[in-house]
Amino acid sequence: MTVKAYGAHAGDQPLVSLDITRRESGAHDVQIDIAFCGVCHSDLHQVRGEWAGTQYPCVPGHEIVGRVAAIGAHVTKHKVGDLVGVGCMVDSCQHCADCEDGLENYCDGMVGTYNGPTADAPGHTLGGYSEQIVVHERFVLSVSHPEEQLAAVAPLLCAGITTWSPLRHWNAGPGKRVGIVGIGGLGHMGIKLARAMGAHVVAFTTSEAKRADALALGAHEVVVSRDPVAMAEQAKSLDLIVNTVAAPHDLDAFLNLLKRDGTMVLVGAPSSPHPSPQVFNLIMKRRAIAGSMIGGIPETQEMLDFCAEHGIVADIEMIRADEINAAYKRMLKGDVKYRFVIDSATLAA
Amino acid sequence: MTVKAYGAHAGDQPLVSLDITRRESGAHDVQIDIAFCGVCHSDLHQVRGEWAGTQYPCVPGHEIVGRVAAIGAHVTKHKVGDLVGVGCMVDSCQHCADCEDGLENYCDGMVGTYNGPTADAPGHTLGGYSEQIVVHERFVLSVSHPEEQLAAVAPLLCAGITTWSPLRHWNAGPGKRVGIVGIGGLGHMGIKLARAMGAHVVAFTTSEAKRADALALGAHEVVVSRDPVAMAEQAKSLDLIVNTVAAPHDLDAFLNLLKRDGTMVLVGAPSSPHPSPQVFNLIMKRRAIAGSMIGGIPETQEMLDFCAEHGIVADIEMIRADEINAAYKRMLKGDVKYRFVIDSATLAA
Numbered sequence: 213m214t215v216k217a218y219g220a221h222a223g224d225q226p227l228v229s230l231d232i233t234r235r236e237s238g239a240h241d242v243q244i245d246i247a248f249c250g251v252c253h254s255d256l257h258q259v260r261g262e263w264a265g266t267q268y269p270c271v272p273g274h275e276i277v278g279r280v281a282a283i284g285a286h287v288t289k290h291k292v293g294d295l296v297g298v299g300c301m302v303d304s305c306q307h308c309a310d311c312e313d314g315l316e317n318y319c320d321g322m323v324g325t326y327n328g329p330t331a332d333a334p335g336h337t338l339g340g341y342s343e344q345i346v347v348h349e350r351f352v353l354s355v356s357h358p359e360e361q362l363a364a365v366a367p368l369l370c371a372g373i374t375t376w377s378p379l380r381h382w383n384a385g386p387g388k389r390v391g392i393v394g395i396g397g398l399g400h401m402g403i404k405l406a407r408a409m410g411a412h413v414v415a416f417t418t419s420e421a422k423r424a425d426a427l428a429l430g431a432h433e434v435v436v437s438r439d440p441v442a443m444a445e446q447a448k449s450l451d452l453i454v455n456t457v458a459a460p461h462d463l464d465a466f467l468n469l470l471k472r473d474g475t476m477v478l479v480g481a482p483s484s485p486h487p488s489p490q491v492f493n494l495i496m497k498r499r500a501i502a503g504s505m506i507g508g509i510p511e512t513q514e515m516l517d518f519c520a521e522h523g524i525v526a527d528i529e530m531i532r533a534d535e536i537n538a539a540y541k542r543m544l545k546g547d548v549k550y551r552f553v554i555d556s557a558t559l560a561a
Numbered sequence: 562m563t564v565k566a567y568g569a570h571a572g573d574q575p576l577v578s579l580d581i582t583r584r585e586s587g588a589h590d591v592q593i594d595i596a597f598c599g600v601c602h603s604d605l606h607q608v609r610g611e612w613a614g615t616q617y618p619c620v621p622g623h624e625i626v627g628r629v630a631a632i633g634a635h636v637t638k639h640k641v642g643d644l645v646g647v648g649c650m651v652d653s654c655q656h657c658a659d660c661e662d663g664l665e666n667y668c669d670g671m672v673g674t675y676n677g678p679t680a681d682a683p684g685h686t687l688g689g690y691s692e693q694i695v696v697h698e699r700f701v702l703s704v705s706h707p708e709e710q711l712a713a714v715a716p717l718l719c720a721g722i723t724t725w726s727p728l729r730h731w732n733a734g735p736g737k738r739v740g741i742v743g744i745g746g747l748g749h750m751g752i753k754l755a756r757a758m759g760a761h762v763v764a765f766t767t768s769e770a771k772r773a774d775a776l777a778l779g780a781h782e783v784v785v786s787r788d789p790v791a792m793a794e795q796a797k798s799l800d801l802i803v804n805t806v807a808a809p810h811d812l813d814a815f816l817n818l819l820k821r822d823g824t825m826v827l828v829g830a831p832s833s834p835h836p837s838p839q840v841f842n843l844i845m846k847r848r849a850i851a852g853s854m855i856g857g858i859p860e861t862q863e864m865l866d867f868c869a870e871h872g873i874v875a876d877i878e879m880i881r882a883d884e885i886n887a888a889y890k891r892m893l894k895g896d897v898k899y900r901f902v903i904d905s906a907t908l909a910a
Contacts, residue, residue, distance in 0.1 A: 240769035318845070318847065464778070468684065472658075472659055478843060478844065479844070485837035489837075491827050491829075495828070496854060497667055499852060500852075501632065501851075502843060503840060504844060505844045
């Protein structure tokens, strides 16, 4: 089956319209007509070869929503016509301890939605900047939001789950003070989710200009991290920090804001290391620095259901497929509130 | 009350015999005849002014054991003649959340056994390299080991609790694989304690020469960390690592040995930072780097009782007080198995 897609032939080439093939649906496969696909920073890094190992042609996209077009003979989770989503992975070993715990994201055999190993042509997975995708039912999520919100649901599949998973794992909720560092694609979801979970939310940004937006997103307090007085006022006050900033920065400034036994969870991997954090700041209050990577399938479903129930979607800016190269340029400048989403109907244009 | 002690008048001076004063016992105080005092690396750093803020004269020592000589009118925890111990702290605010949780070690008002603020002359606390000490009963531990083991109990008050606390907090026990990095004063206790808790213990050392000792201390496996093949065999296998090495070193080599959700706890603060750890190694498996500092009073008592029940003491080398400067030199070369302990009877010599 040949479908239209958008991708690049090389790291130094712009994304262009491509024809790609999708496998016939197997017994456990779900064939999805993609309606929208969110644009993640990872898409840009990978398609440009900024991370090791990109294979070309590269079709990015792992914030996929659409409607089920066909199902394999043994599929029980989904039926034709259902609204569904696909996130950052399309397969895993399905039998290791991680998979059995519903944390397929940590499986050594996890297959990314794009640039992952597959028997399908061309030998690596092709992502959601395309008209259709075929995915094992285990990795297809049910979407219960109203259809008119579908485009804004797309970013939940990566930006949403990436912040939801650490918030849940480290018990954000009533009585907890949670910091969200960085108000971008991930951070704006972190603020919305932590607030809806019942936590007291403190948003941290380098930019005074984002204060009003952060409050509107749901933050109880906003701290400009360049302001040492405002930072000092938060010292030893937070139970949890979800730090979404991938650019190298001073972690100690945030570690000092954690209470005893507090954890700062990093969800972005910098291209060059952060300045080495002071061990003393960890030891003094039994603090921790942890990492977290997207989330497992059961928790992704839990997050989608929670968001549908609470009316939570991402703040998005819709683009046509042929605007993707311009959108990447704007994304690099932080000029997006807060996620670009491709209207898949424009792929065929 | 004037007693004999050993300490330094300046950071560049050797330790010498001193006369110091101890306060009269207050209503909640316990006056202790010190029998033995362990020699911790912190003693050396502090007395030499290698950490900020040392006040002189400085009398180090926070691994104190002895016998109760007198008690104040309101003391209920201890009675004259009891075997007791005092560790790294002699006071705290006694009413904050940390103190109420029995984690006085994390109280902002914690008073160190030496070089801490006090109303007593000379205005800062003087430690256990002395004949007697007077301490609030809350900070005096009961020792139930046989008296003939008393000298070897002393290091439990710092080296013991510093490894016990993270082992307990991060749930070392049956079915868990626990790594202990560094086989020195702290590490040799970590091996003994983790083994007695029922964990599978993997000891890491840079020195092949320590293999037999580590096994004798209770390690199930010993890995020479300079051996990349042996290290690779441990990849993703450990639930917890207690890293006792304060010298700057590559944390990633050990982070990679943790399973998903594993934690490496640093109990030593390097004088210059470790090379910055790779965030990717944290994110990939939801790993954490944490810090831990000594332990609270209730858990110190729990540790001492556990050790008495299991016949656990430190491996020590007894010295006279006037051998302390030579002992420091040997300690800096790692030439001690595994803790020097001062015989307090020699202070008066």
